[in-house]
Amino acid sequence: MKQSELSTSWALLSMARRGAVLPLVAAFICIMFAVAALSLDLAYIELVKTELRAATDSAARAAASALVQGETTTQVQTLAINTAALNKVAGKPLQLTAANVTLGQSILQSNGTYQFQAGAQPYQAVQVTSSLSTTNANGSVPLFFGPFLGVNTYSPTNTAVAAATACDVCLVLDRSHSMCWDQTGTSWSYPAPHGLDTYGVLNILNLTASGLPSGVFQQNPPAAGSRWLALQTAVNSFCNVLANANGATHAAVVTWASTSPSQTVYSTKQAPFTLPSSVGVTADVGLTSDMNLITAAVAAHSNNILLGGTDMYSGIEGGISVLTGSGSRAAASKVMILMTDGDWSSPAGNTNPMNAAHNALTDKITIHCICFLQSANQTTCQNIAALTGGKFYYATDSASLTAIFNQIAGTLPVALTN
Numbered sequence: 001m002k003q004s005e006l007s008t009s010w011a012l013l014s015m016a017r018r019g020a021v022l023p024l025v026a027a028f029i030c031i032m033f034a035v036a037a038l039s040l041d042l043a044y045i046e047l048v049k050t051e052l053r054a055a056t057d058s059a060a061r062a063a064a065s066a067l068v069q070g071e072t073t074t075q076v077q078t079l080a081i082n083t084a085a086l087n088k089v090a091g092k093p094l095q096l097t098a099a100n101v102t103l104g105q106s107i108l109q110s111n112g113t114y115q116f117q118a119g120a121q122p123y124q125a126v127q128v129t130s131s132l133s134t135t136n137a138n139g140s141v142p143l144f145f146g147p148f149l150g151v152n153t154y155s156p157t158n159t160a161v162a163a164a165t166a167c168d169v170c171l172v173l174d175r176s177h178s179m180c181w182d183q184t185g186t187s188w189s190y191p192a193p194h195g196l197d198t199y200g201v202l203n204i205l206n207l208t209a210s211g212l213p214s215g216v217f218q219q220n221p222p223a224a225g226s227r228w229l230a231l232q233t234a235v236n237s238f239c240n241v242l243a244n245a246n247g248a249t250h251a252a253v254v255t256w257a258s259t260s261p262s263q264t265v266y267s268t269k270q271a272p273f274t275l276p277s278s279v280g281v282t283a284d285v286g287l288t289s290d291m292n293l294i295t296a297a298v299a300a301h302s303n304n305i306l307l308g309g310t311d312m313y314s315g316i317e318g319g320i321s322v323l324t325g326s327g328s329r330a331a332a333s334k335v336m337i338l339m340t341d342g343d344w345s346s347p348a349g350n351t352n353p354m355n356a357a358h359n360a361l362t363d364k365i366t367i368h369c370i371c372f373l374q375s376a377n378q379t380t381c382q383n384i385a386a387l388t389g390g391k392f393y394y395a396t397d398s399a400s401l402t403a404i405f406n407q408i409a410g411t412l413p414v415a416l417t418n
Helices: 003-068 073-085 227-242 291-301 312-323 353-362 378-388 398-411
Strands: 101-108 114-118 125-131 157-164 167-174 249-256 263-267 270-275 281-288 333-340 365-372 392-395 414-416
Touching (some): 003 101, 003 125, 003 157, 003 398, 003 414, 073 101, 101 157, 167 227, 167 312, 227 249, 227 291, 227 365, 227 398, 249 291, 249 312, 281 312, 312 333, 312 353, 312 365, 333 378, 353 365, 353 378, 365 378, 378 392, 392 398
Parallel strands (some): 167 249, 333 365, 365 392
Antiparallel strands (some): 101 114, 101 125, 125 157, 157 414, 249 281
């Protein structure tokens, strides 16, 4: 074969190969486009599913919280509808109707799962069913590239059940002497008629009167306007909420300060007087479903002078003992509500409350921390809450303290069961 003929043959063969490859390349590009389009739609579908689940869960939790607080069926359904509308799914507020919100009971089965029984009374659970469909106001979700594959829309559904579940909660309340002070947040400022002394802290324990600072030490139980009575009001409101929780929540009270021996106080404005001794930590009421016992225990301290410093470590340890003791329920979640108005102190010098918080974490106890007024050590309480999975709250006055206790009470017994 001549050279020219050989060259022509190779050229024809190369053209034939190129002609065979081009359709393969075109097919590959089409497949890649289809895969990319499908990936985008699948990612969008997953996003919509996540948004719908979050919105439905949120509506169920809010509705169950309202149910726990004694709201009517209509009010519970309305709150679920309004809560759902606050959440956007596929770019639009999720719309529910009363028919999507069902009241009943969530029953624990022998295999450890829960089964919802619609209409079972007394109501302690709420089931919320949501969907994005052409049959309701939400409409189906249009897909970007699905029509090229013959799928135009996506119609997801979701069901969530939130119920008042078993919860053991211990109120761990600061009853140090500063709880007798007023609500200005200023140290040694008592409610009228005492008011703020001139120099602040008094010298205590067998000191001579000569040269001592001017001041007044309140020898009486906490007065109207004191921090303790503000706490008593908040606890009463807290217990009123839990009383409507169908017995799902059991509560206890531990009050704490530092142990205070009998001591003599001298001041240039008062004759010397002797204070009685005071126990540091007391378990006033064990875990119970009778909220009247809780309010009575807190009220009893209102009749006594409050003494001692802020031994927060011992207070937390007292709460742990209650929540892990014989009165606790194995299936119940464990929650501590730690309330203080001051900066922690340690009689032993080495009992940082964070050590007690680590012990609580080991026992799977969640600690919600409430700091009352500007004198409270917010940093320590924030760290305790963060470590144990709880929430931190700061109350600026009596009204906000009550609101915080009510907020916690409304969510304590509520959990998603389905």
